[in-house]
Amino acid sequence: MLEPKRILVVTRMIQSCRKAIQYGVLLAQKHHAQLYVIHSIYNPFGLKGWSMGTLSLEKEYEKILLNTKEKLSEIVEAEKTKGMTITELVREGEPTEEILKTIQEKNIDLLVMLAHEEGHLEHLLFGRSNDELVRKMPCSIMLVKKEPGEKL
Secondary structure, rough: OOOOOOOEEEEHHHHHHHHHHHHHHHHHHHHOOOEEEEEOOHHHOOOOOOOOHHHHHHHHHHHHHHHHHHHHHHHHHHHOOOOOOEEEEEEEEOOOHHHHHHHHHHOOOOOEEEEEOOOHHHHHHOOOOOHHHHHHOOOEEEEOOOOOOOOO
């Protein structure tokens, strides 16, 4: 794969996804590629085994989910106003499975995602680390690393 034609950017926590989206936009412009941005969210309260009262936590999760969708849309819309065509995808489910399904459905050539490890909250809300996804990846991957001292 020398020239990607379909690029998928994976976003997780909104504060950290802007840099990955910027890389995706630059690559899509350079190669005249289709650009997709996926935000895969996983509901930890849908798991069996939660025995404590989780209603208030579930409501807080729903607020975070709504806020995340709105902020992702803002970031994507800001890039669209610069003339970029971006297809925004919001999927709920186990993130690795949803991302792999999307790669198959959209025939993705290149996946762009952050290289940093997730924090405990991000791990709870958005699923497992990048390691699982990288091991199962059927296409090329670009990992975006933060610079020392850079806040994502």
